[in-house]
Amino acid sequence: MKRAKRIGAPPGIVTLTTDFGGADGYVGAVKGVILSRFRGAEIVDLAHDLAPGDVRAASEVLLRAAPLFPARTVHLCVVDPGVGTARRGLALLSNSQLYVGPDNGVFTGVLAQGGDPLARALENWGLFRDAVSPVFHGRDVFAPIAAHLASGRDLRDVGPEVAPASLVRLDDPVPVADADGLRGQVIHVDRFGNLVTNLCAPADGAASVEIAGRRLALARTYGDAAPGELVAVVGSSGRVEIAVNGASAAAALGTSAGAVVILRAPRESS
């Protein structure tokens, strides 16, 4: 069986997260290089419609999806507005998952999950494509490295080790405790218009949430509100989210990333 043959071996999966969209040849070029370098690769699309250059959105996608894959899956991320400049290319091993992409913050979310990452800079030109275009490292640098790692070859081949502390991280806002409770903010708006905050769910589950002058009790799911009504829930990534049942909270509140959200402990909620 396919499964049995791979025990002890890397799984051969390569996931792709890009801002390439679905109307150009860029996604296909990356896939072609991966399969030409390692015919056994299993390519899995995560997300290709990120806004151009949206490094934070890439970090969110990887944070939510990558840890759920089999160990030693290779997650290739090409959201790379600084392609061809001095920014480094990276290969990471973090919590048993492998990552390849630019050192520009796309790995902020996975690095925040801890687990003693190992990082190497991509400097072994012998592994890249023969001619490296300064405007498409996704195809010419990252894809060959992803194939290299997916085929089970050594992370140490790709280039010198770099200190995890030196990796670029997005400047994530940290919630602040004040007289009102815990003051955080909206950090992501998803396709449904749900407002994902940087506020972790309270352990006891009982709290209220304030946004745009509205106070909401923390509910279990979207359908706990009437259709069209605002609702605050603990989202699937463990962070507080504000939603509208059956519609977009972002549209209803005219709110986007950066909006202030306050989490009040139960005793302050009444």
Added chain:
Amino acid sequence: MKRAKRIGAPPGIVTLTTDFGGADGYVGAVKGVILSRFRGAEIVDLAHDLAPGDVRAASEVLLRAAPLFPARTVHLCVVDPGVGTARRGLALLSNSQLYVGPDNGVFTGVLAQGGDPLARALENWGLFRDAVSPVFHGRDVFAPIAAHLASGRDLRDVGPEVAPASLVRLDDPVPVADADGLRGQVIHVDRFGNLVTNLCAPADGAASVEIAGRRLALARTYGDAAPGELVAVVGSSGRVEIAVNGASAAAALGTSAGAVVILRAPRESS
């Protein structure tokens, strides 16, 4: 060979139909869980850009695509606006295809194709992920069940049998015969702006179609009309469609789902 090894076994294919779009981590999370539960799964994307909560569109996708897959393919559908509420989760066996998703109407189209479906409610928490988020059953309930079925394990494991008659079905409009002919309606507008109706193609192929005060002879294909002109054809799902050659009929007529369409028999057509 891959093929030979699977004779008599389920094919291991899992298709995905969702409203998750291409810019968030939700599609990736579902895929990660499936592959972690069953490494031999072959994941095939059907459609991820359905409008949020558009249960009818999900039904259309499954109706058109699912029956064409090898027997015992698992079709996972996550268009689930009522996630975490009392709505049931389902696994179905219908016409040799397996389906997993919410009991909210997404299976209306495949159920209408008959074939004595077997249905079970997803109640075996031992198969789900350890912590089930009330807002993401796609990841925590449906994905593990899809992996379970794709790996060839028993449909009976997932929970108790439920009566097919009890499954939620969308209230599909039925064409009505009257003095004008057969009066139906537009039930879907596709990406090309083609208007898909609920009128089955007449057996003899000869008929005319009325929409928005226009009468059209039933043609063979789009190119039978001049560029920019309206044309009525028998669509690829066997239902009458109104299109514009090289443009959008929905835009040209200002028409959307619900618009009345009348099919006249040949003798009435002149």
Added chain:
Amino acid sequence: MKRAKRIGAPPGIVTLTTDFGGADGYVGAVKGVILSRFRGAEIVDLAHDLAPGDVRAASEVLLRAAPLFPARTVHLCVVDPGVGTARRGLALLSNSQLYVGPDNGVFTGVLAQGGDPLARALENWGLFRDAVSPVFHGRDVFAPIAAHLASGRDLRDVGPEVAPASLVRLDDPVPVADADGLRGQVIHVDRFGNLVTNLCAPADGAASVEIAGRRLALARTYGDAAPGELVAVVGSSGRVEIAVNGASAAAALGTSAGAVVILRAPRESS
């Protein structure tokens, strides 16, 4: 191992390039037919969000991606506004890659790469689905042929040979040398708003580019310009591109396909 088993055999990969989008069942229907006909097929999505009927965009996707795949990959392209009319269906072998789709210009880019293509018209109805819809050859004609070829069966089975010179090619504009230098044009605008021209990069790399009254030195990469500033680079397909660092050149210049671009040799650049 999967790889070893396939030495000498076709790779079994089928790539898909369509204008079907992500909200209808058309992509899924094509995939279902391919997998039902050849269970060993590995389906790889290239691009599904081409504008409806955009044959030139399809040609661009194939040009950029197809040559990078393992030899004998089958590239199925369904951008087919003339479906069901007298336009031919084709199977091509060109530079060791196989192509299946309509004879409407989608293969212009790959044919321009030379390599003595072999072409056959799809006329063997015995290979098609039993009932061929005049409005969905992607599902009923091209998908079965793609499965046929991916499974290693003979290109000669599909129908009679046709002269490569007879194949439909888009009327690609050719740059013209004049007193100003080499006068070309924008032929594609990508998702980033980058303007891809039909001007090949000068061998010595030193030149300037004129567009919309602006003269730009040819730079190495986007980041060589300040954020928000125009920059001309040699794009990843070897053609001159005009971009804006971190934004859309198409938006900044109000420019689309057809705009004049002039490449000046170094001695004229000062």
